[in-house]
Amino acid sequence: MKFYQVFLRNVRECYTWHSSEPIPVGTRVSVKFRNKKRIGIVISPVLETPTFKTQPILESFSEWGILASYIQFAQKLAPSYFTSVGKFLSLMIPEEFLEQKDPVQKDVWYEKNCTNEIKPRGNKQKLVLELFTESKELSEPTVLEKASKSVLQNMVAKGFLKQSIDGVSVPSLETYFGENFSLNSAQQRVFDDIQSSSKPTVLWGVTGSGKTEIYKKLAEQTAGQTLFLLPEIALTPQLIGQFQALFGAQVAVWHSKLSRREKIQTWARLQTGEVKVLIGTRSSVLIPLPNLSLIILDEEHEWTFKNEFAPRYWTHDLAEHLAQQQKAQLVFGSATPRTESLEKCQAGVWHLTKLFQTVHKTTEPKFRLVDLKQEQKKGNYSPLSESLAASIRSAITRGEQVVLFLNKRGYAGASMCKSCGAYFECPDCSQNMKFHTNGHCSKLICHICGYLQSFPSNCPHCQAKDFLFRGWGTQQVEQAVLEQIPEAKVLRADADSVRGKHDFKHIWQAFKNKQANVLIGTQMIAKGLDFESVTLVGLILADVGLSLPDFRAQERVFQLLNQVSGRAGRRKQAGTIVLQTFHPDESVFQFLIKNEYENFYQQELEHRKKFALPPFTAFAKITISDQKKAVGLERAKHCQTLLQSELETKSPDGIFNIHMAPAFFPRSHNQYHFHIFVQGQNEAVLRDFLQTQAALSSLKVDINPSSLL
Ligand SMILES: [Zn+2]
Ligand SMILES: [Zn+2]
Ligand SMILES: [Zn+2]
Incomplete structure (x- = not known):
């Protein structure tokens, strides 16, 4: 037994x-x-x-x-x-x-059984048999056009037809070009470098350097299956198309918006090994691939590679484990890698290869810094500085296109009663709700939980009718453009205007077809868009996110602004980027406008090292939440005390300190949140220490959290 x-x-x-x-x-x-x-x-x-x-x-x-x-x-x-x-x-x-023995839909074929004498009964059966005069074998959907499934089953039972079941049904594919492509010499050098490295490789390639070409070549050359991980599928229609053009039906896509049937069929096709390239978001790192030989993780700096639910993993870490176990090649790509990835390269754990040469020899985009303090001194409170508005006008006159970026949706950051100063707070999150308007209908929306109410005509506290709006959102930028530049035709892409993957495709297509000359958007327009006639990018408020109390704040702003800036002048024309800020001296902006990537990271690494921040140390974030503030605080204190005494009695190596505080967003979804931060030498030390703590079994424990907020 x-x-x-x-x-x-x-x-x-x-x-x-x-x-x-x-x-x-x-x-x-x-x-x-x-x-x-x-x-x-x-x-x-x-x-x-x-x-x-x-x-x-x-x-x-x-x-x-x-x-x-x-x-x-x-x-x-x-x-x-x-x-x-x-x-x-x-x-x-x-x-x-x-749940089911075999949920997979397979290809079913029918063939006329010629060895039997066939006496069709009824019209339906005759119709079916007539189909077989021209073709010997027909697929089930074809036959089903003439008769129902029960008729077919009956005919199989009678021995009129033979049924055969093939492999997993393959979804029909819209395009297949089987294109040819080749690498330029800079790309070839990087390709060879990656091929000769036995370590995981970081491909640091600037926007427009053609990283995708290298990925395609790697996927073409590898012996087995390729796992291509992306931060977001819906926003990258161009890339999937490129892989389909090369591999046809051997490409499969995996993300959370697939239907259940699509998931079943795709998963089954992956198991049979007939799929050569799986393109997917972070969840696909856990989809078993029988013949995995290459993992590519593109835009490796994106937050979406962190799973924020249990298990709270970084896709990078799982990919590294997997590559090691399966002896697969591993490539991380980005124009602005994570500081921790570059540190791993410096330490010799990973290999670094740089591609700083763009495919099309454009002159580098010109940055222009606009000091918004000066602008407001002149009395201009619009999100468009005079200089930006002038540039938009002349770009439109020349028949070119403009991208305006602001990483805040809605109309305004906060709305306040002019007479009593009251703000509107979400009842569940105690945060200011954001004002949204489309011109005729106005709402207040909580950006944390999505709570929504219509905008009151009177202040609920003092009945006054006048409100003050502070901070800009994309809707206000849209309004400003329409008011100040009547010749502008505007599209807006943010979470309010884009509900599903199709919405984004439509906006993208419309802008590509030049149905509009100004595209306004949040970070969803930062990725993968490649429009030849965009010559001007306006960063409406570059400061967004910079003052957050998180050691990654500078890095994140640098990455995002860099990515958006890359939208300007990607081919023939040199682009202009207008960077509007209240803090023109901020070092991030200085590095950005001078194109000093490496210097930025150098400073960042020095800063992190000096202050013993990751990647030179590691944090664990433990979250305690409760509907009652006092109860939450009590539980957090209790947990902290337990950890503290454990630390004192066992004094494990490499655990530095334990610190408890209310969360940066202290209340959301009707819960009060408290954080305990444990800082240690590295992630492994933290895991060893925390794994044995029974007190943590029901709490959220996040090693190397994507944010300290
Ligand atoms: Zn009031
Ligand atoms: Zn809320
Ligand atoms: Zn700093």
């Missing part, structure tokens, strides 16, 4: 069942659990005969299990991420495979 631990979805523990036959790890099996038949996955053999009575495994399925190497991957990761193996496993396989 053999014994196995079996994972069942939504069951935290893995229990033991027995079988007379050996079953490989990763196999799907059916078992009885609490009197219900369930489908689970064998995660490990149990070598010692259990002392308790076990139940038998009822059936084992040869198809659609989880690869054994990924089960090991989950087992290795789970303890470090304060979660169960099952949590990781449930992210590796669509849930339908744990």
Whole structure:
């Protein structure tokens, strides 16, 4: 008798069942659990005969299990991420495979059975048989145009038709070009450098240097499957198209907005190995690939590579584990890498390769700094400085296009009653709600929880009718452009105007077709847009985010502004970037306008080292939330005391300090939040220390959080 631990979805523990036959790890099996038949996955053999009575495994399925190497991957990761193996496993396989024996839709074909004498009964059967006079074999959808499924089943039962079931159905593809492309000499040098490195490689390539060409070449040359990780799929229609042009139906896409059926079919096609390139967001790093040989993580500096729910992983870390385990090549790409990635290169853990030469020899875009303090002294409170407004006008006159960037949606940051000074706060988050308007209808929206109410005509406190709006949002920029530049045709892309992936595609297409000459947007326009006739980029308020109390604030602003600036003059014409700020002396802006990338990171690394900040140390963020402020505080203090005493009694190496404080956003979603920060030498030390703390079992523990806020 053999014994196995079996994972069942939504069951935290893995229990033991027995079988007379050996079953490989990763196999799907059916078992009885609490009197219900369930489908689970064998995660490990149990070598010692259990002392308790076990139940038998009822059936084992040869198809659609989880690869054994990924089960090991989950087992290795789970303890470090304060979660169960099952949590990781449930992210590796669509849930339908744990509910149904075979949820995969397969290609069904019909063929006329020529060995039998056929006496069709009824009109429907005759119609079906007529179909087979021209083709020997027909797919099910074709035949279903003439008759229902039950008619077909009947004909198969009678022996009139033969049915055959092929591989997994492949979705039809719109475009396939099979294009040819080649690398220029700078790209070739970088390609060779990546190929010859045995370490994970950071490809630091400026906007317009053609990183995508290198990725395509790498994917083409690698022996097995490529996992191409992107921060966001909906915003990068161009890139997917490029890979489809090269690999056709061998490209699959994976992201959270796929339908359940799409997920099942895609997952199945990945398991059969017929897909050569999987393009996906962070969740696809956990999709088992039987033949993985290359992982590319593009725009590696993006926050969306951090999973903010349990398991709270950085996609980079999982990709690195995976690459090591599967002996796959690993490439991180960015125009503005994370400071911690560059530090790993400096330390020799990763390899760095630079591509600072653009494909089209453009003169570098010219920056113009506008001091908004001076502007307001002149009495101009509009989001458009005189200089920016003039540049927009002349760009439009020349038939060129303009991108205006402001990383704040809505109309204004805060609205205040002019007579009593009252603000509008979200009842659940105690934060100022933002004023949104489309001209005729005005609302207040909480940007934390989405709470929405119509804008009152009178102040609820003093009944006054006059309000003051502070801070700019994209809607106000739109209004300013329309008022001050009547010849402008404007499109706006932000979370209010873009609801789904199609909305964004429409805006993108409309701007590309020059139905508008000004595109206003939040960070969603920062990525992957490549418009030849954009010659002017306006950074409406470059300061946004700079004053946040987070050690990554400078880096983030630099990355974002750099990315947006890259939209200007990408091909023939040199572009202009107008950077508006209240702090023109800020070093981030100085590095940005002088194109001094390396100097920026040099300063950033020195600063981090001097103040013992990551990547030279590491933080863990523990979050305690409660509806009652006093209860939350009490629990946070209690937890801090436990950790503190543990620190004093055991004095583990490399844990520096433990610090508790109310969260930067102290209240949201009707909960008060408190943070405990534990700082240590590195992530491993923090994990070792915190893994053993029972007090943390029900709390949010985030090692190397993406933000300290
Ligand atoms: Zn009032
Ligand atoms: Zn709220
Ligand atoms: Zn600093």
